[in-house]
Amino acid sequence: MFAVQAAGSNVTTIEGVGSAEALHPMQEAFWSSHGLQCGYCTAGMIISSMDLLRRNPDPTDDEIREGIEGNLCRCTGYHNIIVAVRAAAKAMRERRRCTACPSCCRRSRRNRWRCKRWRSQHSSAPASGGAKIRV
DSSP, rough: OOGGGTTTTTEEOOOSSSOOSSHHHHHHHHHHTTTTTSSSSHHHHHHHHHEEEEEESSSSSSHHHHHHTTTTOOSSSSSHHHHHHHHHHHHHHHTOOOOOOOHHHHTOOOHHHHHHHHHHHHHOOSSSSOOEEEE
């Protein structure tokens, strides 16, 4: 995609995912499942995987492979990346079932990330909405 094609859109970069205090579940899964090695592909893999899970919260291994096929990994052979995406998908599905603060959590996923009671129950939740770039 050329930058001009994104005019008027919101673009989330890796800097807008999670925070220094609390990783996003996808970042946590990549770290704990050894889905990253040299870091060359990590940002693209995480952002592509997050988009995949936004569209399909419970993908098969083949759907994960298809979702990340535009990113090249020079180190891992993709096995641990697929394991990480599966782990993140599970963690993110469990987060959606949270009952810590039904008044805001069920209305909006963004509110859930800011909810102190929710964050205390789900320590991997980011403390803020993250940085987004308006193109």
